[in-house]
Amino acid sequence: MPDTADEAAIRSLVETWAAAVRRRDLEAVMRHHTPDLLMFDVPPPFESRGLEAYRESWKVFYHWARDPVRFDIRSMDVVAGADVAVVMCAMQCAGTETSGKDIDLDFRLTLGLRKIDGQWAIFHEHHSIPAES
Numbered sequence: 111m112p113d114t115a116d117e118a119a120i121r122s123l124v125e126t127w128a129a130a131v132r133r134r135d136l137e138a139v140m141r142h143h144t145p146d147l148l149m150f151d152v153p154p155p156f157e158s159r160g161l162e163a164y165r166e167s168w169k170v171f172y173h174w175a176r177d178p179v180r181f182d183i184r185s186m187d188v189v190a191g192a193d194v195a196v197v198m199c200a201m202q203c204a205g206t207e208t209s210g211k212d213i214d215l216d217f218r219l220t221l222g223l224r225k226i227d228g229q230w231a232i233f234h235e236h237h238s239i240p241a242e243s
Contacts, residue, residue: 116190120223120230124186124197127232131181136168142231144224149235152217164235174205176212184216190223195230197221215239 123142130138140161149158151167153174158167172179184200199219206212222234 114190116195116225116230117188120188120190120195120197121186123223123230123232124199124221125183128181128183128201131168131171132179134172134179136165139168140165142229144226144231144233147233147235149237151235151237152239171203171205176204176206180204180214193225195223195225197223 127139127142130136130141143161143164145161147159147161147164149164149167150156151158153170155163155167158164175181180203182202184202187198189196197220199221200216201219202214202216204212204214216239218236218238218240220234220236220238221232223230224233225231
């Protein structure tokens with residue numbers, strides 16, 4: 111259970127964002143991100159800056175993702191200060207490799223948020239997968 115109202119608001123924002131990803135609702139996916147967003151992602155490009163680059167990155171994901179879209183939060187930890195917060199999630203999605211093989215992908219998600227005019231907004235996303243040995 112969240113310790114603060116801010117943590118509860120942030121959890122709700124992240125859950126709403128993940129649900130928008132599953133619905134393929136790109137406007138809702140983008141809604142709570144800052145214009146200067148910086149994202150590090152698993153597929154190229156390695157780094158996306160700004161909302162237009164972020165929007166383009168979802169085309170890659172949706173081309174890869176199977177229907178219905180899986181973008182599931184397995185666990186979420188939130189640490190919130192007065193105006194900055196971090197979210198750490200273990201997640202799972204599913205898609206089809208270029209070879210045609212369907213895969214389930216476990217990944218990590220870290221979000222940085224700022225409180226702007228009383229509302230939480232995502233300014234950093236970092237998606238990563240465990241390195242294979």
